[in-house]
Amino acid sequence: MIWKLFAIVILRTAADLSFKASVFGIRLSPGSGLGKSILQVLSRPFLWIGLILGAANVVVWSSALQSFDLSYAYPFLSFSFVTIIIGGRVFFNETLDRYKTLGVACITFGSLLLFLQ
Amino acid sequence: MKVIRFLCLVLLPILMTTSGEFLLKHSINHHQKVATSTAATVPIASGSPLRQPSAIFAVTMITLGGVLWLVAMSKYELSFIYPYLSINYISVLLGSQWVLHESVGWSRYASVIFIVIGLVLISRSPHSEVQKKGNLT
Numbered sequence: 001m002i003w004k005l006f007a008i009v010i011l012r013t014a015a016d017l018s019f020k021a022s023v024f025g026i027r028l029s030p031g032s033g034l035g036k037s038i039l040q041v042l043s044r045p046f047l048w049i050g051l052i053l054g055a056a057n058v059v060v061w062s063s064a065l066q067s068f069d070l071s072y073a074y075p076f077l078s079f080s081f082v083t084i085i086i087g088g089r090v091f092f093n094e095t096l097d098r099y100k101t102l103g104v105a106c107i108t109f110g111s112l113l114l115f116l117q
Numbered sequence: 118m119k120v121i122r123f124l125c126l127v128l129l130p131i132l133m134t135t136s137g138e139f140l141l142k143h144s145i146n147h148h149q150k151v152a153t154s155t156a157a158t159v160p161i162a163s164g165s166p167l168r169q170p171s172a173i174f175a176v177t178m179i180t181l182g183g184v185l186w187l188v189a190m191s192k193y194e195l196s197f198i199y200p201y202l203s204i205n206y207i208s209v210l211l212g213s214q215w216v217l218h219e220s221v222g223w224s225r226y227a228s229v230i231f232i233v234i235g236l237v238l239i240s241r242s243p244h245s246e247v248q249k250k251g252n253l254t
Contacts, residue, residue, distance in 0.1 A: 058176055062141065062167045070142040071213035071221045075206055078232045081239065095244040103238035110231030116224045 004064040005076050011057040013083040017091060018050030024092065072114060079111040126189040127201055133182030135208045139216055141175035146217065148172075199240035203233040 022044040026037050041047055064073055082104045088094035148166035166172060189198055206229045213219040 058180065062145070062172070062176065065142050065145050066166065069213060069219040069221075070138060070217060071210050071219045071225050074138065074209045074213075075225065075228050075232060078206065078235075081235070085239070097242050097244050099238050099242035100244070103235040103242070106231045106235030106238060110228040110235060113224050113228040113231065 001067040004060055005073060008057060008060050008064060008077060009080045009083060011053050011060060012080040013087055015050045015053035015057060016084050017087045018046045018053060020092060022047035022050060076111055076114055078107050081107050126185060126192060127198055130182040130185035131204050133178045135205055137175045137178035137182060138209060139212050141172055142217055144169050144171040196240040200237050203236055206232055
């Protein structure tokens with residue numbers, strides 16, 4: 001059943017990267033072009049892929065809660081911060097500085113601690 | 118106005134997601150005794166604990182809390198609001214112990230302490246704002 005927790009981390013990461021892709025390169029300014037920008041976002045397939053992945057995430061999470069304590073499963077989800085930051089670096093060329101690297105290391109270590117009991 | 122905006126955009130989503138998680142877990146725990154094995158594994162099957170009104174309400178709260186949080190991320194600097202996510206982790210742990218009566222050992226507390234340190238470190242990154250430019254969130 002532990003695969004469900006890994007599946008959620010992957011689904012969350014994929015959903016967030018899809019949302020980022022759906023607004024990537026679009027400037028959302030509160031001026032006259034806002035309606036146009038919103039239509040542009042709505043027409044991007046990545047928005048809809050993100051929404052489907054988000055819905056799948058909710059379903060798998062609910063079913064994971066049937067097998068795990070909340071105090072075990074919930075902190076484990078923080079591992080998605082790690083995968084999302086790596087995804088941001090790989091797909092959107094975001095900067096990975098030492099604060100993020102250290103933060104990612106801390107969260108990884110924290111998630112691994114959950115397996116000790 | 119500033120205080121009201123902070124309460125509505127930062128603290129309200131935190132309250133909604135954490136109480137939603139408690140309610141969801143509570144309704145699943147309550148139902149499991151009568152659930153069949155198919156209903157327990159297929160979340161949308163009839164007789165599944167997720168079909169209870171309380172579970173549907175909980176999922177709605179979690180989702181709306183997530184949407185509000187996205188709005189907050191567009192209004193505040195990430196370095197300011199990111200550390201508030203720590204409240205989620207700490208309150209979920211305390212609530213699991215006191216409300217749901219889970220046995221929370223030292224490793225879970227240690228884990229959450231490292232997650233909180235990690236979140237604060239990420240929020241200190243001078244590059245957290247750059248990611249936000251031209252982005253809905």
